[in-house]
Amino acid sequence: MSWRYQRLQRILQPSKQCRRSLSSTKYQPLDVASALALRPCDDRENVMIQVAGTVRTIRKQKNCAFLQIGDGSTVHSLQAVLNPDHAQGYETKNDLSSRTLTDHIYLNSLSTGAFVAVQGLWRPAPPGKEQSHELRAQEVITIGAADSEKYPIQKKFQTPEFLRTIPHLRLRLPLHALLARLRSESEFLLAQYFRDQGFLRVQAPVITSSDCEGAGEVFSLRTGAPISGERADAVPEESCFFRRPKYLTVSSQLHLEAYMQEHHKVWTFSPTFRAEKSDTPRHVSEFWMLEVELRTQSLEEIMELVEGMIMSLVQGLQRSSFIEELATVRRLRETSHIEDPTDDDGLLLDRWMRLAEGAWPRITYTQALHLLQDSARSGKSMFVHQPNWETGLQLEHERYLAATVGQGKPVFVTDYPQVTKPFYMLPSATERIDPDAVPGTAACFDLLLPEVSEVVGGSLREHRLKELEASMQKFEPEPERRNTSRRTAPEGLSVPMNSAGNMTWYLDLRRFGSVPHGGFGLGFDRLLCYLTGMRNIKDVITWPRFHGRCDC
Numbered sequence: 333m334s335w336r337y338q339r340l341q342r343i344l345q346p347s348k349q350c351r352r353s354l355s356s357t358k359y360q361p362l363d364v365a366s367a368l369a370l371r372p373c374d375d376r377e378n379v380m381i382q383v384a385g386t387v388r389t390i391r392k393q394k395n396c397a398f399l400q401i402g403d404g405s406t407v408h409s410l411q412a413v414l415n416p417d418h419a420q421g422y423e424t425k426n427d428l429s430s431r432t433l434t435d436h437i438y439l440n441s442l443s444t445g446a447f448v449a450v451q452g453l454w455r456p457a458p459p460g461k462e463q464s465h466e467l468r469a470q471e472v473i474t475i476g477a478a479d480s481e482k483y484p485i486q487k488k489f490q491t492p493e494f495l496r497t498i499p500h501l502r503l504r505l506p507l508h509a510l511l512a513r514l515r516s517e518s519e520f521l522l523a524q525y526f527r528d529q530g531f532l533r534v535q536a537p538v539i540t541s542s543d544c545e546g547a548g549e550v551f552s553l554r555t556g557a558p559i560s561g562e563r564a565d566a567v568p569e570e571s572c573f574f575r576r577p578k579y580l581t582v583s584s585q586l587h588l589e590a591y592m593q594e595h596h597k598v599w600t601f602s603p604t605f606r607a608e609k610s611d612t613p614r615h616v617s618e619f620w621m622l623e624v625e626l627r628t629q630s631l632e633e634i635m636e637l638v639e640g641m642i643m644s645l646v647q648g649l650q651r652s653s654f655i656e657e658l659a660t661v662r663r664l665r666e667t668s669h670i671e672d673p674t675d676d677d678g679l680l681l682d683r684w685m686r687l688a689e690g691a692w693p694r695i696t697y698t699q700a701l702h703l704l705q706d707s708a709r710s711g712k713s714m715f716v717h718q719p720n721w722e723t724g725l726q727l728e729h730e731r732y733l734a735a736t737v738g739q740g741k742p743v744f745v746t747d748y749p750q751v752t753k754p755f756y757m758l759p760s761a762t763e764r765i766d767p768d769a770v771p772g773t774a775a776c777f778d779l780l781l782p783e784v785s786e787v788v789g790g791s792l793r794e795h796r797l798k799e800l801e802a803s804m805q806k807f808e809p810e811p812e813r814r815n816t817s818r819r820t821a822p823e824g825l826s827v828p829m830n831s832a833g834n835m836t837w838y839l840d841l842r843r844f845g846s847v848p849h850g851g852f853g854l855g856f857d858r859l860l861c862y863l864t865g866m867r868n869i870k871d872v873i874t875w876p877r878f879h880g881r882c883d884c
Contacts (some may be wrong), residue, residue: 341734352481359451370454370465383410384449384475385776386504389487390442399442399469399650401450404509407661411457412450412467416851445478445504447487452501458488492871500877500884511864511872514654518860519601521648522622526639531624537586537724538603540574541834549608550664551617576834580605583853586756586838588625589793592849593841597626601856607881611870614727614785614858618877624790625851633774634790634850635744638779639692642742642859646687647865655681658864680865683782685732692779693737694744697725698770703736704729724752730785743780747773758792758850775850784862791851 359382362370369432372379385403400409442448452469484498485505495502502508523533539640555573569570584600591598604621649655658680695703704719719727725733725745737743747760748771748840757774794800860872869875875884 333740337840347876363405364401364408364410367410367454367463367467368406368463372454372514379454380452380470381454381467382449382451383412385410385442385446385447387442387478388447388504388506390444396747396804397442398882399448399450401448401505401510402506404504404512407506407510407657408463409506410467411461411463412452412469412684413468414471417843423820425516427768430706434713440552442472442474443478443480443483444487445480445483446474447476447478449473449475453695476681485732492868495680496876497883499512503874509876510654510657510661511860511866512671512874514649514864515860517649517654518645518856518863521645522601522641524648525644526599526624528599528882529640530636531599532591532595533589534595534600536581536602536623537576538581538588539578540581540587541578542586542838544810549606550582551605551607553578553580582606583621583632584623584849585625585853588851589838590851591632592625592627592851593845593847597624599624612877613870616869616873616876616878617882618875619869619873620856622854622856623851624853625849627847627849629792631746631777631792633854634792634852635694635746635777635779638788638790638852638854639690639742641854643688643690646863650684650688655684661864678861683862683865691743692742692744694739694777695733695751696747696748696770697745697773698744698747700725700729700731700733706730707732722751724748727777727785731781731783734782734785738780739780740782742782744777745780746775748778750774753791755806756791756793756800758794758823777852781859784858786853786855787858787862788852792848792850795842795846797839797846800839800842854874 335626339667357382361382361384364385365385367381367383370379370381383401383403385398385401387402388402388409391398395415397410397414399414401412402409412747449472450469450480451471452467454465455468456464457466485501495505503512526533540582553573554577580603581602584602584604587599588598599622601620601622603618605618606615607617608615622636626634626637701719701721704713707713707717708718713732715726715728715732716724717728719725719729730745747770750757750759753776755773760773760775761771774791776789777790778786781787794803857869857872860866863881864872866872870878
């Protein structure tokens with residue numbers, strides 16, 4: 333192993349947790365966040381550190397240069413000052429005495445986008461600087477060069493639409509580096525919550541035989557080049573890799589129900605796919621869902637679990653620096669698309685506080701409908717879609733309820749009409765055994781957040797075999813469509829099965845030892861939109877896939 337390789341390994345090794353004071357004759361490898369938090373006990377103390385990262389900006393002068401280095405550990409950049417006296421590390425082929433520092437930088441491809449390692453003294457910055465300390469470079473190594481003229485990430489403002497075309501590079505921006513860390517921490521906190529609650533984490537398949545949600549907007553799988561104009565359900569069985577058409581999953585719920593039969597309380601976190609052609613800030617074709625299934629006969633128990641989950645997540649995030657970093661990155665010009673610049677920086681803090689408080693209001697669909705209709709009749713609200721029983725709640729209705737009923741807090745809306753929901757939901761009257769229960773409603777709920785609207789949907793499941801079969805039979809296809817992979821009811825609701833029985837396995841869960849149960853699904857990316865203030869879900873997903881675009 334060469335000495336040069338060993339040296340790079342030492343430079344790139346993972347950083348250790350920053351200590352309040354360091355005094356050593358060796359360079360201490362630190363990430364940018366740890367270096368910026370470092371405060372020597374004595375400003376005369378020679379603290380020698382080593383930082384590796386991407387050059388975000390470089391400002392060259394005749395006798396010195398200033399590098400802004402970032403490594404994703406914080407939204408802030410570390411400033412390194414390069415002086416002529418430390419130029420011996422830049423070039424060794426020729427005598428450097430006649431060259432300026434600018435020449436050395438050019439010859440070594442030290443430019444915006446390059447990956448460098450800098451070693452030097454951590455010293456106080458001159459008065460009036462934003463950064464209290466700066467790195468006085470003694471040696472700079474360009475590990476990976478970049479052509480600054482062709483590098484797409486420039487200091488000037490760049491639109492979110494443009495950045496979505498280069499998702500592999502926008503990760504280097506302070507905002508997107510922050511979002512990656514926020515996602516990671518959120519996943520950890522959620523996993524910790526469910527472990528503390530006694531849940532078992534399981535893995536569900538991505539390739540499935542059915543459309544769980546019944547919307548019919550599924551991606552079909554096949555091998556080889558598709559035939560122009562050919563429908564997925566028209567593919568001959570002999571040409572199908574799995575003998576019959578299969579799909580990318582739209583939900584793990586059905587498979588979680590199988591796990592739940594043995595393990596009581598289970599959850600999973602996985603990607604899901606919808607072949608929906610909507611090009612809105614709320615829709616993408618690939619997104620992440622957290623789904624839960626447990627044995628219970630109480631819808632209230634499931635809602636309390638959802639409330640506790642989100643409260644625990646936000647409280648955990650509040651113990652970190654994320655809210656301060658979000659406020660900082662909002663003030664950067666290149667990320668002004670997070671929120672309208674006129675919005676108060678306290679907006680996100682208020683959101684987080686309301687989520688952490690708990691005691692979220694609950695309202696039935698019938699009550700919500702009356703509120704919406706009264707508001708429309710009185711002229712307080714002008715809805716594009718008039719609220720009625722059969723069509724369900726539109727986005728404008730959900731936002732109105734979140735704003736008026738929730739008063740800034742999330743709102744649970746329960747007991748939706750069964751005709752608007754999938755076939756597997758238990759009727760409300762079955763759960764409550766209440767003679768006053770509104771007929772034709774399902775024991776289900778949606779959790780609405782202000783602005784973002786629905787982020788969680790859950791229900792009790794129909795655990796009785798005969799009743800589930802009867803629910804499926806309500807959506808029998810027309811005779812000429814019996815061989816298709818899905819069926820559409822007169823109400824427009826699809827059922828993810830055919831009469832031949834690619835849902836036979838699901839019925840077996842009721843046929844052999846069924847138990848009352850329920851669960852929910854959380855749209856993880858929509859929740860992150862709300863927590864971060866991002867306007868478009870495509871900007872919180874690292875690799876956004878949506879109609880017409882699948883870059884990288």
